Amino acid sequence: MKNLNLVYSLAGLSALATTASSCQQNKSDVKKSYNIVYIMTDDHTAQMMSCYDTRYMETPNLDRIAADGVRFTNSFVANSLSGPSRACIITGKHSCGNKFYDNTTCVFDGTQQTFPKLLQKAGYQTALIGKWHLESLPTGFDYWEILPGQGDYYNPDFITQNNDTIQKHGYITNLITDDAIDWMENKRDKNKPFCLMIHHKAIHRNWMADTCNLALYEDKTFPLPETFFDDYEGRPAAVAQEMSIVKDMDMIYDLKMLRPDKDSRLKTLYESFLGRMDKEQRAAWDRFYGPIIEDFYKKNPQGKELANWKFQRYMRDYMKTVKSLDDNVGRVLDYLKEKGLLDNTLVVYTSDQGFYMGEHGWFDKRFMYEESMHTPLIMRLPKGFNRRGDITELVQNIDYAPTFLELAGVKVPEDMHGVSLLPLLKGEHPANWRNALYYHFYEYPAEHMVKRHYGIRTKRYKLIHFYNDIDEWELYDLQKDPNELHNLYGQSDYDSIVTDLKRQLLELQEKYNDPVRFSPNRDKE
Template sequence: MTTNHLRPRSFLWLALWTISLGSGTLWSTFSRSAHAARPNILFIMADDHGYQALSCYGSRLNRTPNLDRIASEGMRFDRCYVTNSICGPSRAVILTGKYSHLNGFRTNRDRFDGSQQTVAKLLQKAGYQTAMFGKWHLRSTPTGFDYYHILIGQGPYYNPTMLTPEGRVKHTGYTTEVITDELLKWFQNDRDPNKPFFVMYHHKAPHRNWQPGPKYLHHYDDVTLPEPATLFDDYSGRSTPAKTQKMMVARDLNPNDLKLVPQRGLNPEQRKLWDAAYGPKNEAFKKANLSGRELVRWKYQRFAKDYLRCIDAVDDNVGRVLDYLDQSGLAKNTVVFYTSDQGWYLGEHGWFDKRWMYEESFRTPLMVRWPEVIKPGSVNTDFAMNLDFAETFLEIAGVAVPNDMQGRSLVPLLKGETPSDWRQSMYYHYYEYPGPHSVRRHYGVRTKRYKLIHFYEPEVNEWEFYDLEKDPDELHSVYDDPEYAEAVAELKRELARLRKQYGDDTR
């Protein structure tokens, strides 16, 4: 029976094979169309862009019409989280699909081991043209990319020297625009039309010290931004680490952050524009002689406005790229991701910066557009993580996910089909202490309702527990409240299970 069924098909293949041998074109035609069917992947990542500053997430502060397009034409993830909320480590997780203790990049002081398996290498091997633009921040030279044009270290906001496979290139201009120019140049001149592409397009903005571009220096001049409800948090409901950090708007923003001193790295023409923008504002500030809460409020306005001005440039430049995809016809077969390397405190809890497992920095924005696969305007509330990105790229490309990657492809979620065994809890681990902003080392677990955090440095051994339903701002740890004893015990078991699952026995 089986043989009979197969026979006609076998004959057909034999006939095709014979014809293709004869002409030499049939197979190559088939092969080309198979390549064309594989989607391109454009992964856009900003640095320190909190979801609070995206209008598709309901921002009270700014509008991001170009970034919103990705959400309205695709899917917005409302519960996307990172494994280790800081720049370099987040990038290493995304490239490897592995937690920091396995990919070896725990803190910004580490150096990425580029000889290890990465998603870029796997896609390159599978026939993708791979390229990386903008902030790399992993110290070692990129591997797995056919081309790169990257900032050196953090890179400046103005006139960056960038690194390419052919050596260093000195640019004049605003970095957000320079990175985009280089990406568009590559699209126009160097993209191989016979291969799908995997491109990482990473902005430096809106990282500290928030230097706006020439076009954006006067945005928000005429508005007073609403303050976060927790700007004057006194940390009374929490353990020692929240009280001993050094990331307070009130105390830890320096004169350079606040643009009260001349900025480095500007050329004379740029400096002139800056002096015109900040000179009168700084004169008014000096005259006002503010103190106490009024001074904190002024610092909040100054830093938050500069931060938003940097995001305005990111929004405009992502818009340029989306327009190019439309005009070139690439948009219909390109999956576009927008995310940040982590979230951000835009004055919440009186802070700037990130690092904590508290929501503002643990959570990160994620929007994905995939024409004809994602239902436009859809919203996902499952637990997604940056640990899942590599696996997602691979599934989109039709490449098998290696067993040693630790996340899970988001493709089913993008199709609107959440698997019944999708994760119900997430594991987090932050390591950079001692370090900038003095946030203690901690690990923890979050479920839909609760969060358990263990701060574990030798001189600190403290636990926090939050009921996120009753206390979404995480102002009152109820770790010692007998009413929660059972829930705490349950989360401790879950934490132990996850640490075992991910093979994290550090500390």
């Protein structure tokens, strides 16, 4: 009961304090500590969730989470890349603290402190199912079953706790959800609180939808984003990227235009994906894409017509992959409701980062610009938390770990960089809440060739320093220029703003002990 009372006090549930009579109740009748169901997708951006943006598609099950809880409107990541973002989440620390900087050179040190380990010590059962992407095997989990690397959309392999690799038949989003529900129903100790992390491969490139959804959205035509043909004036790092829909999106791998007489850089990889399909799956795939392939090569679009064609196919394939994800989130919510778990469970949905849906002409992420630094974050709150609607405070993915710990009544370690969101979930607006966020991206040179950079974001301004083989600063007034098209750095009218932002930036680098710091005197590394 000691742990119960601590949780109640944290949640402000004084009306439910333990009484002498309640102590005499059967164990099954006693209210347990809060459960946590943490659902995370890969590369799912807020533009493609109708609780954030109604321009493109409906996501009714994700919207259920927001409608029954809260939507964070200023939610951001610390490093917009899959593995580093996951390391930030599980440790509550920036990349400089958890030492997992990028996807190409790092292996996560599983001996370090993580929130699942701390929950375990507090009596929680912990489980991880789906994408891990941290190179080492998971630690701190009573149960886990993970995808090797990025995983496959069709008939994927899973690595089990026995260190066996097994293949399962079906579509990956369904399979991960099946396993998650099976663990809750059949494999956990129902006398203990639990933290279940459901980590999906979706909506990661190359956006291969379930066969039952292939025909969806084909009647939709999407307007090109207003920045689609951005010329990147005054932004040399943006010029150097290789994530352009027009130039870099692979016709075969990304857009499925496979024909024997055509070749592309990633054709072989795409063919290996198709090779995992069974006869019926492949037949359904070919029935759908065959006519599109024939029509495309017959018409042979060029120039802006080709650019628009690629954008439309990208949007449709992405949305179809989201549709399966949304359906499966609904399955989890329905299970929790059916089993009477919703009142005692915090349900969190987020992505490992944002994504470009044609803004600036791009797909992918990495940059500190809004579409990739911003990430969706919605929470369905357990009984006793009455906050509803939007939360506008600046929050970051390093905050999830301390939030889960405080909810469970576990002391948040002082070396965690994040802060608990629990006060916000209780409707408070702390006067000392942070007014700036720190960001640092390290993976260069690598896929998409986004330069290394760090920076600071306040509610109005963003200051970025691109470094390593480049030395460029960028400043944006997000109120006047939300599309981040006009670099204001070097304009005398903003000198005092730059001076203040650099002061705050250096304070954050020192606070988080990031060894990569600029020199205030030289503006250089």
